[in-house]
Amino acid sequence: MLIHPQxxxxxxxIGPLAIRWYGLMYLLAFMLLLVLGRLRIKQHPDAGWNIKQLDDVLFYGVLGVVLGGRLGYVLFYKFSYYLAHPxxxxxxxxxxxxFHGGFLGVAFALWLFARRxxxxxxxxxxFIAPLVPLGLGAGRIGNFINGELWGxxxxxxxxxxxxxVDLVPRHPSQLYEFGLEGLALFALVWLYSARPRPVGAVSGLFLIxxxxxxxxxxxxxxxxxxxGLLAMGLSxxxxxxxxxxxxxIGIMFWAYRKQAGKIN
Structure with missing residues (x-):
């Protein structure tokens, strides 16, 4: 049995100023995106990206994460409470x-960036999907440090x-998520995107x-x-x-079918 380090x-x-680990994990996530983005630009010069566009898309993404993540929590998890306490x-x-609200917020932000x-x-x-998982992993480490979202x-x-919480041994689910949503998903999407793929296929794999x-x-x-648990015993x-x-699955099917149609 292990004990959380608390x-x-x-x-x-510094005086009244307090910098929290969770905030630092967000900062680390954005830094990782920039570092990996620069590497990806060098590896795929034919993708048509430059450093300024990477910096700009990060700005859009930060807004999407913060606004979408907060509104998603309000709508998906505690709508009735916030309706009474707006x-x-x-x-x-x-x-x-x-996360799901943040994902929708980023998707909308990327749509605005794409239009621009x-x-x-x-x-x-x-282009962005392979850069995201390690940042997600950093967020889960933040959850673990805070001792929240336990198993x-x-x-x-x-x-x-x-x-x-209590004295009951529990799954360190934050570390499971770090390993799967962070490290494993990064390896999966990064390696898959190393070779040319149909437009949409990398995004589809990320979603799956x-x-x-x-x-x-x-x-x-x-x-x-x-x-608690909802219908069918699912969270x-x-x-x-x-x-x-x-x-x-739908996006990947569409992407490969569209490519096959071009080839034929």
Whole structure:
């Protein structure tokens, strides 16, 4: 049995100014996107990207993550609460972000960027998708440091006690998500995108990969106490992942069928 280290969520404190680990993980995620983006530009000069476009798309993406992530949490997880307390929607320091909302926010931001650049939206998404998973992994490390989003009880040898919750050994589901949604998804999408693919195929694989990994990990993650399990014994995270998987399959099917049509 392991015990969660109970990290101090504040990484650096200077007088009244406190810099939290979770905020640093967001910063790390954006830095990773820039570093990997520059590498991808060098590896694929025919993609038509430059450093300024990478910096610009990061700005769009940050807005999409923050606004979409917060609104997604409000709409998907605690809509009735925020309907009664609308001013608290802006209390972002209290926590409450949704990956699926952030994903929709980024998708919309990339659509705006694509319109500005005069490029196909899916071509933009194909370039960005391989840059995202390591940033997602950094976010899960932030969850682990904060001791939040813990797992369900388990009797496995690596079960971890989260003293801020109870004394029951639980799945360290944040680390499962780091391994699957972060490292494994990065390897999958990065290697797949190393060779020329039909427009949309890389984005489709990202959706399938993330949706599948998230769906599986949710079986080990404790459901939100204010929601519990929903229809068919599935969590909200699982129900939100299903459309991602279906959409990803549809996009990949469309991409390869369109390529085959051009070849024929």
């Amino acid at each position: 990290f101090d969520p504040v990484a650096i404190a 001013i608290e929607i802006f209390y972002v320091w209290q926590g409450g972000m949704s 650049e005069g490029k196909p939206w899916l071509a933009i998404a194909d 369900r009880p388990t009797d496995l040898p690596w079960g971890m006690v989260f003293p801020n 990969g993330y949706g599948t990994f998230r769906f599986l990990v949710e079986f080990s993650r404790e459901p939100d106490d204010f929601l 909200m995270g699982q129900w939100l992942s299903v459309p991602m998987i279906i959409t990803g």
